Amino acid sequence: MSLFKIVKHDTNSSARAGLLHTAHGTVRTPVFMPVGTQATVKTLSPKDLRDIGAGMILNNTYHLYLRPGAELIRKAGGLQKFSAWYGPILTDSGGYQVFSLSELNKITEKGLHFQSHIDGSRHFFSPEKVVEIQRDLGSDIMMVLDECAPYPCDWQYARKAHQLTVQWAERSLQAFLDHPERHGYPQMLFAIVQGSVYPDLRRQSAEALVQMDFPGYAIGGLSVGEPKSAMFEMTQVCSEILPPNKPRYLMGVGKPSDLLRGIELGIDMFDCIMPTRNGRNGTAFTTKGQIVIKNARFREDFSPLDERCDCYTCRTFTRAYLRHLFNAQEILALRLISLHNVHFYLRLMEAARRAILKNEFSSFKKQFLARYAANNSENEDADTDSES
Amino acid sequence: MSLFKIVKHDTNSSARAGLLHTAHGTVRTPVFMPVGTQATVKTLSPKDLRDIGAGMILNNTYHLYLRPGAELIRKAGGLQKFSAWYGPILTDSGGYQVFSLSELNKITEKGLHFQSHIDGSRHFFSPEKVVEIQRDLGSDIMMVLDECAPYPCDWQYARKAHQLTVQWAERSLQAFLDHPERHGYPQMLFAIVQGSVYPDLRRQSAEALVQMDFPGYAIGGLSVGEPKSAMFEMTQVCSEILPPNKPRYLMGVGKPSDLLRGIELGIDMFDCIMPTRNGRNGTAFTTKGQIVIKNARFREDFSPLDERCDCYTCRTFTRAYLRHLFNAQEILALRLISLHNVHFYLRLMEAARRAILKNEFSSFKKQFLARYAANNSENEDADTDSES
Numbered sequence: 077m078s079l080f081k082i083v084k085h086d087t088n089s090s091a092r093a094g095l096l097h098t099a100h101g102t103v104r105t106p107v108f109m110p111v112g113t114q115a116t117v118k119t120l121s122p123k124d125l126r127d128i129g130a131g132m133i134l135n136n137t138y139h140l141y142l143r144p145g146a147e148l149i150r151k152a153g154g155l156q157k158f159s160a161w162y163g164p165i166l167t168d169s170g171g172y173q174v175f176s177l178s179e180l181n182k183i184t185e186k187g188l189h190f191q192s193h194i195d196g197s198r199h200f201f202s203p204e205k206v207v208e209i210q211r212d213l214g215s216d217i218m219m220v221l222d223e224c225a226p227y228p229c230d231w232q233y234a235r236k237a238h239q240l241t242v243q244w245a246e247r248s249l250q251a252f253l254d255h256p257e258r259h260g261y262p263q264m265l266f267a268i269v270q271g272s273v274y275p276d277l278r279r280q281s282a283e284a285l286v287q288m289d290f291p292g293y294a295i296g297g298l299s300v301g302e303p304k305s306a307m308f309e310m311t312q313v314c315s316e317i318l319p320p321n322k323p324r325y326l327m328g329v330g331k332p333s334d335l336l337r338g339i340e341l342g343i344d345m346f347d348c349i350m351p352t353r354n355g356r357n358g359t360a361f362t363t364k365g366q367i368v369i370k371n372a373r374f375r376e377d378f379s380p381l382d383e384r385c386d387c388y389t390c391r392t393f394t395r396a397y398l399r400h401l402f403n404a405q406e407i408l409a410l411r412l413i414s415l416h417n418v419h420f421y422l423r424l425m426e427a428a429r430r431a432i433l434k435n436e437f438s439s440f441k442k443q444f445l446a447r448y449a450a451n452n453s454e455n456e457d458a459d460t461d462s463e464s
Numbered sequence: 465m466s467l468f469k470i471v472k473h474d475t476n477s478s479a480r481a482g483l484l485h486t487a488h489g490t491v492r493t494p495v496f497m498p499v500g501t502q503a504t505v506k507t508l509s510p511k512d513l514r515d516i517g518a519g520m521i522l523n524n525t526y527h528l529y530l531r532p533g534a535e536l537i538r539k540a541g542g543l544q545k546f547s548a549w550y551g552p553i554l555t556d557s558g559g560y561q562v563f564s565l566s567e568l569n570k571i572t573e574k575g576l577h578f579q580s581h582i583d584g585s586r587h588f589f590s591p592e593k594v595v596e597i598q599r600d601l602g603s604d605i606m607m608v609l610d611e612c613a614p615y616p617c618d619w620q621y622a623r624k625a626h627q628l629t630v631q632w633a634e635r636s637l638q639a640f641l642d643h644p645e646r647h648g649y650p651q652m653l654f655a656i657v658q659g660s661v662y663p664d665l666r667r668q669s670a671e672a673l674v675q676m677d678f679p680g681y682a683i684g685g686l687s688v689g690e691p692k693s694a695m696f697e698m699t700q701v702c703s704e705i706l707p708p709n710k711p712r713y714l715m716g717v718g719k720p721s722d723l724l725r726g727i728e729l730g731i732d733m734f735d736c737i738m739p740t741r742n743g744r745n746g747t748a749f750t751t752k753g754q755i756v757i758k759n760a761r762f763r764e765d766f767s768p769l770d771e772r773c774d775c776y777t778c779r780t781f782t783r784a785y786l787r788h789l790f791n792a793q794e795i796l797a798l799r800l801i802s803l804h805n806v807h808f809y810l811r812l813m814e815a816a817r818r819a820i821l822k823n824e825f826s827s828f829k830k831q832f833l834a835r836y837a838a839n840n841s842e843n844e845d846a847d848t849d850s851e852s
Contacts, residue, residue, distance in 0.1 A: 079839075114788070114789075114792045114794055115785075115788070116789055116792075116794050116796045118794065119796060120796070121800070123776065123780075123801075139792075143653070143788070143791065143792055144763075144784075144787075144788040144791075144792075146786065148763065148764060148788075151764060151766075152782070152784060152785070153630060158784075158785055158788075159785060160780045160781055160785070177747075197586070232691060263707055274692070318496075334850075360705060360768065374535060375532075375536070376539060378539075380539060386513065387511075390490075392510070392511075392548045393548055396532075396538070396540060397503075397540070397546055397547060397548070399532075400502070400503070400531070400532040400536075400546075401502075401504055403531065404502045404504075404527075404531055404532075404807070405507065406502055406504050406506070407506060407507045407798065407799070408504045408506070408507060408509060410795065411507075411509075411795070411799070412509070418591075420501045
């Protein structure tokens with residue numbers, strides 16, 4: 077049985093609706109994975125996530141390796157038992173965090189020498205070690221270690237980074253076979269396409285990785301500062317080469333409009349810290365665009381964050397109250413807006429999937445964006461890419 | 465119909481089980497009121513509070529007057545509609561906060577001149593104004609403005625403060641009659657007995673206030689640094705004078721053992737920031753005493769906070785995971801431990817009430833304290849009295 081099944085192809089674009097089978101349940105794609113860096117989606121409980129219909133969440137290998145340590149999570153019986161989120165989990169490889177958060181001391185063919193952003197302690201990640209850590213973590217989908225080139229980055233550097241990533245993918249696959257699962261259920265290993273903003277490198281990278289027959293492929297190294305046009309050009313280049321019958325995952329993306337564009341290009345999986353990070357900054361996503369709750373115009377606004385939303389926050393509280401909580405620095409504000417934002421992203425993916433099933437994705441996308449953009453004047457620059 | 469009905473008197477002590485009828489529901493006493501200073505019990509949602517069976521909560525007149533302002537809450541339709549907690553609410557008068565948090569500029573017979581702890585702005589509280597503010601807030605039980613004498617404090621000062629408080633109580637009662645309710649449901653006004661640690665002053669204060677026939681009485685100015693023995697002596701002195709058929713409220717108390725001792729002396733109502741403040745400090749109340757979750761001995765402890773507890777936190781998470789969340793500075797840790805602690809306090813009050821109904825309060829108290837004290841070596845000094 078294949079682990080990924082496409083249920084419906086959109087006839088006007090590359091969008092597709094699928095089912096991704098994991099040891100902890102089946103995920104309907106396209107899927108947005110809320111980010112749970114430290115084995116918790118910030119401010120939300122596993123029950124909150126289940127209540128709003130989260131399918132799969134993302135946890136962070138780099139952070140969990142440093143704290144509380146992979147061995148402790150292995151002893152707990154894996155991430156699900158440790159964190160009480162019993163649905164599917166994907167762990168990233170930690171490569172991106174080593175490059176963006178830690179002090180990176182040395183890259184060799186063997187791996188990455190780095191110092192912890194928490195206490196400065198010295199560590200080493202090899203492709204093999206990162207697979208072993210993720211065996212301890214017991215995530216349903218593990219990611220290979222990659223070299224995530226910065227942006228901008230010249231063609232020579234990008235080529236070297238992508239070649240190392242391909243080499244490491246091969247070693248990761250071998251390590252995956254050498255080290256069987258530790259928690260009594262199967263895990264999958266996905267590869268990551270690199271190549272910066274160079275179409276020829278992206279093609280080389282994708283083609284080399286496709287040869288190795290991974291069960292799924294991520295497109296990495298995007299949403300790191302390059303123009304939107306380059307991001308989507310690279311997504312398209314990769315998507316066209318990646319096997320149509322395997323899941324495609326666009327890492328670290330993005331805004332609501334980015335997700336819809338990605339789906340149109342054949343992407344099945346997304347993750348991004350925006351809904352939770354913006355939630356904690358008091359910025360809410362609504363069907364009419366983003367709003368910044370601390371703004372004075374909400375002082376006596378007794379309507380919900382989003383009239384069209386049925387999440388607990390919108391069913392229960394007014395903008396005036398949320399503004400009060402946020403201004404009074406009450407933790408509940410961060411939680412209620414995060415809950416709403418994650419709910420918003422999940423509902424957007426569900427609506428996109430329904431539209432694909434009805435072969436109406438293009439008109440759905442157009443309608444959503446028209447409403448969303450109409451009032452979306454606030455805080456549009458609130459998109460960065462790390463949540464430590 | 466009386467608003468307070470005693471269902472059962474304990475035959476071996478002054479403990480009693482009662483029903484307190486308010487416009488937003490009937491409260492079973494003895495009751496512990498979680499503190500929601502800024503119209504939110506810190507980290508918890510109204511649904512959390514309902515799920516763990518909270519009866520009545522406390523909100524803070526001083527804080528809400530300053531932010532977001534009583535007028536906004538009046539426009540929202542009162543505290544219940546504003547905060548979406550639809551159960552009973554008691555508001556304190558703000559007197560204690562003016563003395564402990566703000567910069568108090570001048571006390572006159574007319575009232576208190578003070579500066580906001582938020583922005584230094586100048587304000588004035590008179591007994592009349594505080595009643596009017598609480599009419600705007602729409603709390604089920606309002607408290608009179610009092611002068612809360614510091615500890616230690618000499619007899620002369622304590623006498624002056626209690627006399628002013630008695631005078632203000634009379635003016636509050638008149639203001640209560642002059643300014644009818646604004647939200648279409650009745651509110652009650654409780655008086656506050658002062659007198660520091662002087663039995664003669666406490667007696668004078670209680671007797672004068674009883675003459676005014678308030679529907680309920682609080683004992684204020686305790687748990688401010690005086691020895692435990694003095695606190696309970698004063699509680700007893702007041703309790704014996706206060707009318708047996710009216711609710712008695714011991715303000716700002718306390719630890720689990722203090723609550724049981726208070727019940728034994730005839731107290732019906734309590735509030736304290738300990739369960740939520742300790743929750744945010746990572747200290748949990750358990751049936752075997754307090755534990756500090758960051759301690760290294762919990763690193764690989766895969767048991768719940770409290771084996772005997774059925775709250776969401778204890779049914780779902782291990783000490784090892786909670787310790788990880790706390791050490792990783794995750795907001796969820798503060799929420800989960802606060803939830804457990806408030807649940808612990810509410811269950812303790814329920815168990816006390818059941819014991820009173822079965823006429824077994826003394827043996828219940830003895831059993832609880834024996835278990836609680838046996839292992840209670842940690843963080844016993846974690847009791848202060850303000851939560852701003």
